[in-house]
Amino acid sequence: MKRKIKVRKVLANLVFLAVILVISFPFFWIIITSFKKHIAIMMMRFLFTPTFDNYIDLFFLKGSDFPKYLLNSTIVATSATFIIVSIASLAAYAMSRSEFLWNVDKIVLGWVLFLRMIFPVALALPFYKMAKFLGLYNTKTILIMFYTVINIPFAVWMLKGFFDELPRAYEESAFIDGCSVFGAFWRIALPIISSGVGATAIFVFLLSWNEYLFALVMTDTDAAMTLPVGMAGLAQEYMVEWGQMAAAATIFTIPIFIFAMLTQDYLARGLTFGMGIKG
Amino acid sequence: MYIFARRSVNTLIMMVPLLIILISLSIYPFISLIQMSFSSFSLEKGFQFTGLKNFARFWGDSRAWDSIVKTFIYVFASVSLELFIGLGLALIVKGKYRSAIRTILIIPMLVAPVAVGLIWRLIYDPSFGVLNSLLQRIGIQGGSWLADPKIAMAAIIVVEVWQFTPFVFLILLAGLESLPSEVYEAARVDGASPWQAFHYLTLPLLSPIILIALLFRTAECFKSFDKLWVMTAGGPGTATEIITMYIYRVSFRWSQLGYGALLALIMVIFIVIYNLSYMSYLKKLRRA
Numbered sequence: 001m002k003r004k005i006k007v008r009k010v011l012a013n014l015v016f017l018a019v020i021l022v023i024s025f026p027f028f029w030i031i032i033t034s035f036k037k038h039i040a041i042m043m044m045r046f047l048f049t050p051t052f053d054n055y056i057d058l059f060f061l062k063g064s065d066f067p068k069y070l071l072n073s074t075i076v077a078t079s080a081t082f083i084i085v086s087i088a089s090l091a092a093y094a095m096s097r098s099e100f101l102w103n104v105d106k107i108v109l110g111w112v113l114f115l116r117m118i119f120p121v122a123l124a125l126p127f128y129k130m131a132k133f134l135g136l137y138n139t140k141t142i143l144i145m146f147y148t149v150i151n152i153p154f155a156v157w158m159l160k161g162f163f164d165e166l167p168r169a170y171e172e173s174a175f176i177d178g179c180s181v182f183g184a185f186w187r188i189a190l191p192i193i194s195s196g197v198g199a200t201a202i203f204v205f206l207l208s209w210n211e212y213l214f215a216l217v218m219t220d221t222d223a224a225m226t227l228p229v230g231m232a233g234l235a236q237e238y239m240v241e242w243g244q245m246a247a248a249a250t251i252f253t254i255p256i257f258i259f260a261m262l263t264q265d266y267l268a269r270g271l272t273f274g275m276g277i278k279g
Numbered sequence: 280m281y282i283f284a285r286r287s288v289n290t291l292i293m294m295v296p297l298l299i300i301l302i303s304l305s306i307y308p309f310i311s312l313i314q315m316s317f318s319s320f321s322l323e324k325g326f327q328f329t330g331l332k333n334f335a336r337f338w339g340d341s342r343a344w345d346s347i348v349k350t351f352i353y354v355f356a357s358v359s360l361e362l363f364i365g366l367g368l369a370l371i372v373k374g375k376y377r378s379a380i381r382t383i384l385i386i387p388m389l390v391a392p393v394a395v396g397l398i399w400r401l402i403y404d405p406s407f408g409v410l411n412s413l414l415q416r417i418g419i420q421g422g423s424w425l426a427d428p429k430i431a432m433a434a435i436i437v438v439e440v441w442q443f444t445p446f447v448f449l450i451l452l453a454g455l456e457s458l459p460s461e462v463y464e465a466a467r468v469d470g471a472s473p474w475q476a477f478h479y480l481t482l483p484l485l486s487p488i489i490l491i492a493l494l495f496r497t498a499e500c501f502k503s504f505d506k507l508w509v510m511t512a513g514g515p516g517t518a519t520e521i522i523t524m525y526i527y528r529v530s531f532r533w534s535q536l537g538y539g540a541l542l543a544l545i546m547v548i549f550i551v552i553y554n555l556s557y558m559s560y561l562k563k564l565r566r567a
Binding site: 012015016019020022023024026027029030033041086087088090091093094095097098104105108111112114115117118119120121122123125126127128129130145146148149152156180181182185206209210212213217228231232235242245246249252253256257259260261264 | 287289290291293294296297298300301304305306307308309311312315326368371372380381382383384385386387389390391392393394395396397398399400401402407409441445498501502504505508509523526527530531536539540543544546547550551554
């Protein structure tokens with residue numbers, strides 16, 4: 001009996017180990033590939049001398065747009081994150097703390113959930129028309145506008161959850177001392193939930209950083225093109241530059257690795273937001 | 280009283296930036312989408328009202344219906360595989376699972392779908408992909424996974440399952456570990472077999488969490504685009520063209536924004552009805 005249980009335990013561990021290997025192998029493989037010379041990739045060599053050529057080409061080869069893409073992605077994702085977190089934390093605090101006339105907060109939360117459900121392409125279509133009309137086609141501005149509105153639902157729901165958990169007693173005493181609503185928000189509530197705000201900011205940043213469809217529709221030169229579009233472009237021309245593409249994918253994924261480690265505990269909450277369960 | 284009134288005015292003011300953003304960047308565009316879906320678009324003439332012409336076209340557009348069918352196949356196959364594998368794994372590793380492993384498991388679902396698509400294109404490549412060369416070593420002739428119309432759909436489903444099974448697994452594992460252990464104790468004392476314990480205890484107790492995981496995955500899976508566009512762009516032919524790709528192609532490759540808007544509107548109506556009915560079903564379950 002005891003032996004049977006032991007065998008089962010070993011088997012279970014083996015299965016799980018195999019799954020972990022399958023899950024991590026593609027990342028491992030792309031990193032390996034990024035250090036291979038073109039010829040080593042083509043010849044399918046498993047043994048090779050590592051080289052930094054692909055990275056050097058990406059950054060310094062004449063005509064390489066990669067640094068531009070990296071810069072664009074950083075600017076767009078950072079600005080969108082900043083705007084989203086400022087606006088969403090104000091609104092989430094207000095909705096968490098106040099009774100509204102005509103249930104304004106319920107309507108807003110419902111609309112925000114609706115925004116989360118719909119296909120991004122359904123908003124991309126009118127945005128395309130708007131961008132052409134306003135002369136914002138192929139600018140970082142239109143990307144920031146789009147990412148703000150498409151990702152703000154996430155931030156509002158997450159932050160409202162954090163504020164709801166915060167006991168009102170903290171602010172009541174501040175009100176007695178003559179603190180304004182904004183003061184209570186800025187000096188008391190926001191600092192207490194700051195780790196939640198950080199996690200929200202990271203999620204929103206990743207969502208904007210990873211977005212592909214809208215950037216593909218809205219940009220056509222390196223003036224605004226972001227990394228996902230540029231990276232896919234490396235693989236779509238006549239000859240696929242696998243080495244450079246692998247290097248680009250590796251660099252592109254680094255922030256995600258770091259953030260994944262930082263926000264593990266909030267992850268379940270972020271990924272299932274608004275769907276009726278609390279993290 | 281005066282202070283209270285001033286306080287509610289102030290909280291309302293805090294909502295204003297969000298309201299401005301939502302009205303100008305989502306409500307207005309959405310109204311504009313509805314307008315667009317009843318019009319045609321050309322570069323010379325701009326938008327022209329055409330009534331129900333787009334709808335008539337949709338009715339007879341076999342490629343659109345075909346892509347809708349493919350969307351359902353893709354979503355159904357991916358999500359059910361994710362559920363079965365995720366549940367199986369969660370049952371296997373229940374109780375002996377280290378948090379260091381969790382970091383590895385959550386990375387796939389955070390990585391950009393574009394990067395995932397590119398990585399898998401490299402793995403699937405028929406002439407120098409690692410998959411075929413590994414298969415060759417054990418004496419199997421690999422195929423051209425993404426270029427063969429018969430297996431391309433299965434190949435992209437594998438990628439979807441690879442990326443999101445960990446998500447289902449983590450949710451179900453959290454659910455499993457929150458189940459009361461006394462119930463299992465009692466069942467064992469009464470002489471229940473492991474299968475009976477699973478069938479009569481685990482499944483019913485876990486079903487609310489399974490349903491939530493399913494809702495979340497289906498809702499997200501219907502929206503897939505990036506990964507698939509990078510891997511196959513709907514090809515070969517239209518073998519893997521799901522509805523989001525068809526909408527993209529109609530709108531931005533063929534510049535038929537009016538028709539694209541109608542297709543997008545129909546899909547939005549579908550997904551919202553689907554989500555809302557699912558959520559109200561969940562609520563009813565919880566109350567019962």
